[in-house]
Amino acid sequence: MLKVGSSLLAGFADQAGGGLDPRYAAGLARFIAEARAQQREVVLVSSGAVAAGRSRIEAGGNGLVLRQALASLGQASLIAFWQGLSPVPVAQVLLTHDDLRNRRRYLNARASLRELLRLGALPVINENDTVAVDELKLGDNDNLAAAVASLVDADLLLIATDIGGLYSGHPQRDPSARPIPQVAVVTPELLDAASGGAGALGTGGMRTKLEAAAKAATAGIATALFCGRDAEVVAALGEGRLHGTLVAARSDRLRARKQWLRHAPASGCLRIDAGAATALHDRGASLLPGGVVAAEGEFRRGDVVELRGVGDAVLGRGLVQYNAGEVRRIAGRHSRDIEALIGFRYGESVVHRDDLVLLDRASEPSQSSNGDAGPGAVTELPKEVLP
Known part of the structure; x- marks a missing residue:
C-alpha cells in the first residue's frame, strides 16, 4: 500500500494552481512497476484532485465548497496522470x-479491490471529496490509507512525504534536528511533537501521518515514512531498504485476524466435501x-460461519461472501455459474482464504500458497530497514 500526497504531485509548489507535475x-x-515485477501487489492512495482541478479553471479562494468542486473537476485528470505513468491499466x-x-459497503469495496488486483490493474484510491465533507476538511487521506491497508490486508503501508521521515525537531527550522529511524509505539507525546502545518497545497502534516501509522500498527501493519522527492531514497525501496522512519506494527496481523476468527460467534455452518x-x-x-x-x-454476507466436513468435526471458520440463500443456490456448482444462478457475483469463492482459519492444524493457509489470488504487498521491506 502506497500513499502519495498532493505536495509530491502539484506543479509549481510555491504557486497554487500549477496542476500535476510528474517530476517526483x-x-x-x-x-x-518494480514491485509488481517482483510479484508484489500494490494499491495506491493518491491525493492531488484539488490541485488538478485548480489548474483547469480560474477560481480564487480556498473554501470547503470550492475545494469539493475542484476535486470533482480534477479527479479525471488525476487518474489520467497516473495512467500516463503506469504500464498497466489504472x-x-x-x-x-x-x-x-458500513459492513456491506466494506465487503463490496474489498471484493472490488481484490478483483482489480487479480486482473492486474493498479487501483488508485482517493477520497470521494465531492461528498466527504469531513474528510476533505480534515485532509484525511493519510488515515484513509491506513483504513484501506487494513481493508486489503496489506503487509506494509508506505507514506511518501516531502521530508525524510520523522525528525527530533522540525528539520527546516531546527538545525540540530536528527532523523528518527524507528518508532516502536506512537505515543500522545510524539503526536503533539509532530503537530504542525502542512504545505500550501497539502492538508495533512506529519501528525496525520503518525495517526495513520498508529491505526495501521493496531491492525498489525508496519508503516514506512520516506521522502518521495529523493530519487535515491525511492530507488532504495525497490531493493528493500528504507531511508526514513519505520513505525512498527503492534501485533502480528495474520495471527490477530486468525484469533478473532477462531473465537467470533458463528452465524451458520457450511458442510464441505472431502x-x-x-x-x-x-x-x-x-x-x-x-x-x-x-x-x-441463516447467515448474511460477511458473517462468520463454521466449516464442517463429512463428519461433524469443525474443520475451520471464516467470513462468508454470500448469504445463506445464495450459498444454497450455488452449492456444488462451478464458480463460473455463480452469476447465472443468482444474477451477480462478489467473487468466485464462498470463503476466501484470507478470511479463513483452520482449527485442526497449527499452520494456516499461506498468503502465497496456490489457490485463489488475494491481496499481497511488500513483505521484505520491514525486515531489511537501514537506519
Missing part, C-alpha cells in the same frame, strides 16, 4: 470513511462453491 511521481511509478476507486464503516477439505489443508485454497455440500442456518 515518475520515480514512485517506477517503484510501483482503476479509479473513490471511497469515504463511511464506506469502510475434496474441498483437502484443498483447504494442502493447498491453502479458498472454499469454492463446488466444494459446498449444504448451508445450515
